[in-house]
Structure formats: C-alpha cells, structure tokens
Amino acid sequence: MAQSAPLILRLVASSITAVNRAGKIIRDIMSQGDLGIVEKGKNDLQTEADRSAQRCIVTSLSRQFPSVAIIGEEGSSNCEVPSDWVVTDSDPEILQLSCPEELLNVQDSEVVIWVDPLDGTSEYTQGLLDHVTVLIGIAVGDRAIAGVMHQPYYNYETAIGDAMGRTLWGISGIGAGGFEPCLPPEGKRIVTTTRSHSNAVVQAALDALQPDEVLRVGGAGHKVMLLMEGKAHAYVFASAGCKRWDTCAPEAILVSVGGHLTDLHGNRYCYNKNTPYQNAGGVLATAKGEDHGWYLKNLPDAVCQTLI
Ligand SMILES: Nc1ncnc2c1ncn2[C@@H]1O[C@H](COP(=O)(O)O)[C@@H](O)[C@H]1OP(=O)(O)O
Ligand SMILES: [Mg+2]
Numbered sequence: 605m606a607q608s609a610p611l612i613l614r615l616v617a618s619s620i621t622a623v624n625r626a627g628k629i630i631r632d633i634m635s636q637g638d639l640g641i642v643e644k645g646k647n648d649l650q651t652e653a654d655r656s657a658q659r660c661i662v663t664s665l666s667r668q669f670p671s672v673a674i675i676g677e678e679g680s681s682n683c684e685v686p687s688d689w690v691v692t693d694s695d696p697e698i699l700q701l702s703c704p705e706e707l708l709n710v711q712d713s714e715v716v717i718w719v720d721p722l723d724g725t726s727e728y729t730q731g732l733l734d735h736v737t738v739l740i741g742i743a744v745g746d747r748a749i750a751g752v753m754h755q756p757y758y759n760y761e762t763a764i765g766d767a768m769g770r771t772l773w774g775i776s777g778i779g780a781g782g783f784e785p786c787l788p789p790e791g792k793r794i795v796t797t798t799r800s801h802s803n804a805v806v807q808a809a810l811d812a813l814q815p816d817e818v819l820r821v822g823g824a825g826h827k828v829m830l831l832m833e834g835k836a837h838a839y840v841f842a843s844a845g846c847k848r849w850d851t852c853a854p855e856a857i858l859v860s861v862g863g864h865l866t867d868l869h870g871n872r873y874c875y876n877k878n879t880p881y882q883n884a885g886g887v888l889a890t891a892k893g894e895d896h897g898w899y900l901k902n903l904p905d906a907v908c909q910t911l912i
C-alpha cells in the first residue's frame with residue numbers, strides 16, 4: 605500500500621477491496637443454502653452472511669488501521685477469521701486521487717468507520733437479492749465524509765461468476781465513482797420507502813407528500829442508490845428503525861453527488877463514536893436538484909412529533 609497517500613484515500617481504497625470480498629461471502633452463503641437465521645428482535649433478522657461479512661470487513665480494516673474506531677452492526681465476535689477473508693490490498697485508482705486540502709491531515713483519532721455488512725437482510729432472506737448492499741461509511745468528526753457501497757447481486761441475471769456485483773464510492777470534495785449519476789425525471793414525484801418496516805406513521809408521511817409513485821424496496825443503501833441513479837426523487841422513512849451504519853455510507857456518497865440526507869426535522873446526523881446508534885429522527889434523503897426543504901415543509905407535524 606502507498607503509505608504516502610492521505611488517510612482518507614487509504615481508508616476508501618481498502619474499504620473497496622473489503623466490500624468486494626464481503627460480497628463474495630454473501631453470495632457463497634446464499635448458494636450453499638444454509639442462512640443460519642437468528643432473530644435479533646421484532647422484524648430484525650441476522651444471518652450467517654451478516655455475521656461473516658462483518659468479520660471479513662472488521663478484521664481486514666482493523667489489521668490495516670489498528671487505531672481507527674470501527675463500529676459494526678453485528679457487534680464483535682472472537683471467532684477466528686479464515687485467512688482468505690482478510691484482504692489488505694487497496695484499490696489503486698483511489699490512491700491516485702487528489703485529496704482536498706481540508707482532508708489532507710485527517711488523523712486516526714478523528715475517524716469512525718461505520719460498517720453495515722449486509723443492508724437489506726430481510727430482503728436477502730426472501731430472495732430479493734438486488735436489494736442487498738454492503739456499506740462502509742467513513743466519518744471524520746461529526747460528519748459522514750466518505751462512503752463505499754457494494755451491491756453483490758448487481759447484474760445477477762446476466763453476469764457470470766465473480767463478474768457479478770458493483771462497488772460505488774463517494775468522497776466529500778472529490779466526487780463519486782463506480783456508477784453514472786443521473787437526475788430523476790422532471791414533473792413527477794417518485795418516493796421510495798421501506799417494504800418490510802412500514803407502519804401507520806410511515807404511511808402518513810408518504811400520503812402527505814402526494815407522490816405520483818411509491819417504490820417500496822429494501823435497504824437504506826439500495827434506496828439511496830435509486831436517488832442517485834434517477835429512479836426516485838426522495839427516500840422517506842418516518843421511523844426510528846435505521847441506525848448510523850445504515851446511513852453513513854449512503855449519506856456520504858449522496859452528498860458527494862449533490863443530494864441531501866437528514867432526519868425529518870432537517871438535521872444532519874452526527875457520526876462521531878459517542879453518538880447514539882439509532883436514527884431517532886427518521887430519514888429524509890433527496891436526489892440532486894430536489895428541494896429538500898419542500899419535503900420538510902410538507903411532512904405533517906403529527907408525524908414529525910413522533911420522532912425525536
Ligand atoms: N425496525 C427495524 N429494525 C432493525 N433494522 C431496521 C429497522 N428498520 C430499518 N432497519 C434497517 O434499515 C434498513 C432500511 O430499512 P428498510 O429496508 O425497511 O427500508 C433495513 O434494511 C435495516 O437494515 P439491515 O438490513 O442492515 O438490518
Ligand atoms: Mg440488521
């Protein structure tokens with residue numbers, strides 16, 4: 605690894621190889637057929653793929669960045685990690701990028717890495733495989749500064765073997781890669797939301813926005829991807845169900861292409877290591893060019909009051 609590259613670029617470059625390895629683990633476990641499902645809570649599943657992908661990512665990154673804080677959805681485990689799950693190489697193109705002045709001197713102690721090893725677990729267990737993403741968000745201080753999002757089943761109908769999947773990245777002040785950002789259609793309002801965690805409040809928020817179309821799909825990563833690829837204008841989730849690892853990477857990538865992600869009161873989430881994990885104010889994300897304030901203004905007070 606080029607030790608001379610700035611820390612933020614080394615973190616993104618190593619996260620790209622880690623998510624790619626984790627994506628292969630997720631596909632292998634699905635094709636072996638034993639998902640090892642555990643119920644963590646109400647409507648909240650964990651599979652062997654969640655556990656294994658987290659061990660792959662956390663071990664790979666902590667070997668390379670032993671002084672950087674890493675917070676993963678699936679907690680810590682003392683199990684031994686197979687040696688071929690540990691990847692310590694880096695994406696060479698990221699290391700060549702020119703780093704903005706304000707990110708040149710970021711120190712290990714300022715960084716938190718938020719890991720969602722498998723976002724869209726409910727959909728994974730139901731075979732809706734293109735909803736699944738692997739998320740690594742990199743925060744500096746309070747802010748989500750960089751993100752890597754891997755979609756292990758991208759192109760799964762046509763791709764052969766390891767050619768399956770794709771990896772998107774974004775870095776504040778640099779931009780994004782791995783996909784072609786696209787604006788959603790004008791003169792329409794397409795809103796994306798949960799398909800597996802809905803309730804009356806989630807629905808009331810949607811109704812108030814009078815969308816032309818609602819896309820109910822799984823995963824926070826997948827929904828933010830729809831905004832960046834011009835398939836939806838807004839992602840609205842009036843629930844405290846998402847956690848910081850669900851939004852850190854998607855927020856960083858979305859912001860790097862001109863979009864916004866806040867809670868339903870319009871506040872950005874903090875991502876430092878002492879912050880609560882729960883996104884208690886819900887999630888409102890909008891595509892580049894959308895008036896984020898319009899959505900905030902039109903969400904009913906009664907809905908927002910249910911969220912801190
Ligand atoms: N009530 C909940 N309990 C646990 N996780 C939730 C809940 N609501 C949302 N999430 C997490 O946020 C993601 C986005 O929500 P949704 O898919 O419902 O739109 C989910 O895939 C899940 O992440 P994960 O799959 O990583 O556990
Ligand atoms: Mg989960």
Ligand SMILES: [Mg+2]
Nearest residue numbers: 720723724850
């Ligand atoms: Mg998640």
Ligand SMILES: [Mg+2]
Nearest residue numbers: 677720722723
């Ligand atoms: Mg998860």
